[in-house]
Amino acid sequence: MIQVPAKALPAAAQTELQRYQQEVDAEPDYAARVGLAKDRFSGRNRKDNPVFQEIRGALTEMCSGANRCMYCEDSCADEVEHIKPKNFYPEAVFVWENYLYACGICNGGKNDSYAVFDDATAQILPVSRKHGDPVVPPPAGRDVFLNPRQEAPTRFLILDLRGTFAFLPYPDLHASDQQRAKYTIDVLNLNRDVLLRARRNAYGNYRNLLELYALKEEQGKPDDELEALKETRRLSPHPSVWFEMTRLWDKIPELTALFQRVPEALTWQLER
Structure with a gap:
């Protein structure tokens, strides 16, 4: 997994995407915003929607190789993936910088997996919600999952070229960065x-x-x-x-x- 090159959306598509997001943000109740975010994304992430045609086109240009998944780099990327899951972060459901192009295996495997470092204890807090749990905002804290739109995963990960070809945490990382590396490897199952x-x-x-x-x-x-x-x-x-x-x-x-x-x-x- 390498850092994804930066690319801006065409102005018209970016403006429309911001309008989509403003519709979600206007809902004052968090639980209702989550439901609205899921509903609106499902309805607008269509191949006949010009805005998402632009989004998919831009993401394709950002992919490595011949349209490879931005996570595993192996399979064809064909799903618009939210780095911060829309089920917990409705404020990022229509944010361009929160999108990656992923394969179905990686996108489905990651699903809603996310975690943050607790601001007070520095412990990892899973961001999760079981069926029937109240729909409340996730805990505050620094993101654990490596975000290839914002940072270089190669600063945190190294490939074992002389042995297993597995991703490993980069040597001599700070303890929290080691945790970030391991968490990302595990969530994406990068060593299958x-x-x-x-x-x-x-x-x-x-x-x-x-x-x-x-x-x-x-x-x-x-x-x-x-x-x-x-x-x-x-x-x-x-x-x-x-x-x-x-x-x-x-x-x-x-x-x-x-x-x-x-x-x-x-x-x-x-x-x-």
């Missing part, structure tokens, strides 16, 4: 078996692509052949694997040898 296998495969593909690029460059092949390989890299799934390869290139001998042949590849991660 299929993703470990896919990341291992992505590593091999990226390594082979870099080897081929080095050979073509050394042989003086035309620029269009080199650019085609760079485009293949850009459209490949699991950009976190490539990011980690560039972060650990001088720690893994086979990567050291490759990146020494193609040092400019260390900057490719920045190219969308």
Whole structure:
């Protein structure tokens, strides 16, 4: 999981989205606002709604690879996901910065999972509501879940490229940041078996692509052949694997040898 590039909505779509949000915010009762938020989002998140056509188009442009899920980076992104769940935060149901493009597995798995750090004790407080519980506002506190629209998950997570290909909390993090990393990994189930296998495969593909690029460059092949390989890299799934390869290139001998042949590849991660 990497940070999502910033992108503004077209002005007309943003204005209409704000109008949607104002309709929800105008309801004075919190429980009624929650119900209204769910109802209005369900009615407006349609493929024939021009506003959400713009939203889906913008989110698609922000996706890595060929429209990959912003969480797992493996499956096709086709669901507008609320980072802060609308069932608890109706004030963010129509907020552009609260949207991600996710696959059904990640969106359904995360569902309404959320948590905050208690301001007084710094303990994690799950934001939850059982069936039949009163509909009251969630506790105040700092968000636990990593928000890739606002921060770089790679500051908190590292991939085990030399072993399991699992996401782990980045070494030497502050205790609360370690908790944030672990919570996000667990909520999204980022280390499910299929993703470990896919990341291992992505590593091999990226390594082979870099080897081929080095050979073509050394042989003086035309620029269009080199650019085609760079485009293949850009459209490949699991950009976190490539990011980690560039972060650990001088720690893994086979990567050291490759990146020494193609040092400019260390900057490719920045190219969308």
